[in-house]
Amino acid sequence: MEQVSKTFEKLGGVNLLPIILGAVAFVLIGAPSSWVTLTVAGLAMGMMVFLMASGLSLVFGLMDVLNFGHSAFVSFGAFIAATVLGGLSGWLASDSIALNAAALVAAYSAAILFGLVAGWFFETVIIRPVYRDHLRQILITMGAMIVAEQTILAFWGGTPYSVPRPHFLEGSWIIGDVSIEIYRGFAFLLGLAAFIGLYVLLNRTRIGLLIRAGVEDREMVESLGFRVDRMFIGVFMLGSALAALGGAMWAGYETLITPALGAEMMIIVFIVVIIGGLGSIEGTLLGALLVGLMSNYLGFLAPKMALASNMILMVAILLWRPNGLRPAVK
Amino acid sequence: MSLLSLNNVKTNIDQYAVLHDVSFEVAEGGVFVLLGRNGAGKTTTLRSIMGLWKPSPGSIAFRGQDITGLHTADIARLGIAYVPENMGIFGTLTVDENLVLATAKGKIDSTRLKWVHGLFPALEKFRDKQAWSLSGGQKQMLSVARAIIEPRELILIDEPTKGLAPSIVEAMGEAFREIAENSTILLVEQNFNFARKLGRDMAVIDDGKVVHAGTMAEFAANQELQDKLLGLSM
Ligand SMILES: Nc1ncnc2c1ncn2[C@@H]1O[C@H](COP(=O)(O)OP(=O)(O)O)[C@@H](O)[C@H]1O
Ligand SMILES: [Mg+2]
Numbered sequence: 001m002e003q004v005s006k007t008f009e010k011l012g013g014v015n016l017l018p019i020i021l022g023a024v025a026f027v028l029i030g031a032p033s034s035w036v037t038l039t040v041a042g043l044a045m046g047m048m049v050f051l052m053a054s055g056l057s058l059v060f061g062l063m064d065v066l067n068f069g070h071s072a073f074v075s076f077g078a079f080i081a082a083t084v085l086g087g088l089s090g091w092l093a094s095d096s097i098a099l100n101a102a103a104l105v106a107a108y109s110a111a112i113l114f115g116l117v118a119g120w121f122f123e124t125v126i127i128r129p130v131y132r133d134h135l136r137q138i139l140i141t142m143g144a145m146i147v148a149e150q151t152i153l154a155f156w157g158g159t160p161y162s163v164p165r166p167h168f169l170e171g172s173w174i175i176g177d178v179s180i181e182i183y184r185g186f187a188f189l190l191g192l193a194a195f196i197g198l199y200v201l202l203n204r205t206r207i208g209l210l211i212r213a214g215v216e217d218r219e220m221v222e223s224l225g226f227r228v229d230r231m232f233i234g235v236f237m238l239g240s241a242l243a244a245l246g247g248a249m250w251a252g253y254e255t256l257i258t259p260a261l262g263a264e265m266m267i268i269v270f271i272v273v274i275i276g277g278l279g280s281i282e283g284t285l286l287g288a289l290l291v292g293l294m295s296n297y298l299g300f301l302a303p304k305m306a307l308a309s310n311m312i313l314m315v316a317i318l319l320w321r322p323n324g325l326r327p328a329v330k
Numbered sequence: 331m332s333l334l335s336l337n338n339v340k341t342n343i344d345q346y347a348v349l350h351d352v353s354f355e356v357a358e359g360g361v362f363v364l365l366g367r368n369g370a371g372k373t374t375t376l377r378s379i380m381g382l383w384k385p386s387p388g389s390i391a392f393r394g395q396d397i398t399g400l401h402t403a404d405i406a407r408l409g410i411a412y413v414p415e416n417m418g419i420f421g422t423l424t425v426d427e428n429l430v431l432a433t434a435k436g437k438i439d440s441t442r443l444k445w446v447h448g449l450f451p452a453l454e455k456f457r458d459k460q461a462w463s464l465s466g467g468q469k470q471m472l473s474v475a476r477a478i479i480e481p482r483e484l485i486l487i488d489e490p491t492k493g494l495a496p497s498i499v500e501a502m503g504e505a506f507r508e509i510a511e512n513s514t515i516l517l518v519e520q521n522f523n524f525a526r527k528l529g530r531d532m533a534v535i536d537d538g539k540v541v542h543a544g545t546m547a548e549f550a551a552n553q554e555l556q557d558k559l560l561g562l563s564m
Binding site for chain 2: 002209222228329
């Protein structure tokens with residue numbers, strides 16, 4: 001047993017889990033072409049969920065703040081992007097890739113901008129008065145989420161809202177008998193780029209060093225002369241913007257969205273953050289990929305289990321590693 | 331004027347009054363030792379100085395400037411460093427990263443680093459290791475090194491010898507003596523034999539109050555007073 005666990009650690013430890021999951025699924029699914037389709041879908045979903053979850057993880061890690069309103073940024077990001085895309089439908093339908101891309105950039109920029117501004121407002125007005133008080137954090141941030149959901153209902157109505165996709169991301173790449181939806185490939189690559197950017201920020205810059213240290217021991221960083229509270233607002237805004245971007249991408253992935261989207265994603269996002277280990281973005285990525293792959297594989301293999309799959313995954317992982325797969329603090 | 335002065339400091343943690351009335355003066359230079367039984371309020375005193383707990387009422391002055399209401403980070407910037415009881419090491423960062431973090435501008439002065447490595451050679455040897463993997467003694471060295479990687483006027487150190495092997499305690503004492511040539515150390519200790527060799531001035535705190543203050547030479551010579559104030563716990 002000890003030998004097994006040593007070899008496991010040497011080969012990459014918990015980083016192997018998505019690969020093991022993929023291998024098991026390959027055997028169970030049998031058909032390689034279905035497996036590729038599901039895997040790409042799972043990776044794309046994982047990357048979008050990562051964007052939604054990374055901010056939550058850092059916010060909790062750095063300031064011990066539980067923000068149940070985080071999913072409001074996801075829903076608003078989705079609806080704002082959908083509205084911008086709807087308004088630019090002429091550009092989307094055009095054969096010009098430049099116009100297609102411009103519409104997409106406009107939609108994502110609007111979502112990100114909203115995330116930054118709303119994140120600033122949320123941190124200053126709602127979170128700041130309840131630092132260090134978990135019960136009031138839960139109550140007030142849940143309250144904020146309800147207000148957000150009702151606001152979306154008031155502006156966009158309760159019927160499913162359709163999200164146009166740019167022409168150049170429609171359709172699939174066909175390689176042999178394998179078909180890969182272009183939008184999924186695109187979502188995966190964009191999410192990956194965001195992860196790399198975040199990773200470099202946290203691991204190669206001074207501000208990143210301070211954030212990582214603050215996640216471990218905020219008081220000590222302050223005792224060394226740094227205002228963690230002032231760094232925190234920046235982290236909060238960044239996390240909100242990433243969540244809004246995740247929501248915007250998710251809208252294009254689903255193509256039909258409802259105001260319930262925030263609450264649905266919130267459960268997944270919390271599971272991902274807990275599985276990954278609070279405060280660590282590598283852990284969050286790992287958790288997000290596992291959840292994305294698991295949902296897609298089980299949705300194919302045992303559709304009735306798909307809803308429960310994330311919960312089962314969380315329980316199994318917490319029994320094995322109570323602090324999550326890659327906790328930020330050792 | 332003394333470097334640091336605490337005047338009738340009272341600190342509550344939640345609704346409990348932990349410090350009732352703490353007053354003492356730390357003169358510039360050398361090692362000032364704060365003694366006291368377990369639970370007497372030594373750590374709370376250091377945390378109050380750092381602004382991690384807020385005293386009320388009472389005031390704390392550094393070089394004559396009232397620092398009572400300041401943010402911890404601003405207190406640190408005035409030139410006060412803190413080596414907490416739990417060492418406050420950033421385990422997922424490397425030894426070097428822990429040190430870089432403690433500099434105001436993100437750059438370590440190379441002469442200064444050489445000096446610190448001279449005091450604590452293990453920190454040079456393991457500079458690229460993640461700090462969680464260090465031994466207890468090495469972590470303590472790193473915590474002290476972080477406090478002196480840039481010149482600081484006052485260094486608060488909380489029970490640095492707890493749980494360390496005698497040879498490491500010895501090295502730590504040597505390092506403190508050298509550090510105290512250019513800074514002032516406010517040292518909290520339970521290990522009286524260690525503290526008596528270093529301290530010039532001292533105070534004893536008991537149940538949240540200062541019960542004795544004077545020179546170390548005088549206190550060390552008075553066995554009766556030691557028994558009375560420090561009891562068997564020392
Ligand atoms: N965070 C806290 N919450 C409640 N009580 C505390 C806390 N920290 C310390 N105390 C209490 O304050 C008293 C003094 O503690 P402390 O300053 O840590 O003592 P010392 O460092 O001298 O051993 C103790 O009785 C302790 O139980
Ligand atoms: Mg103590």
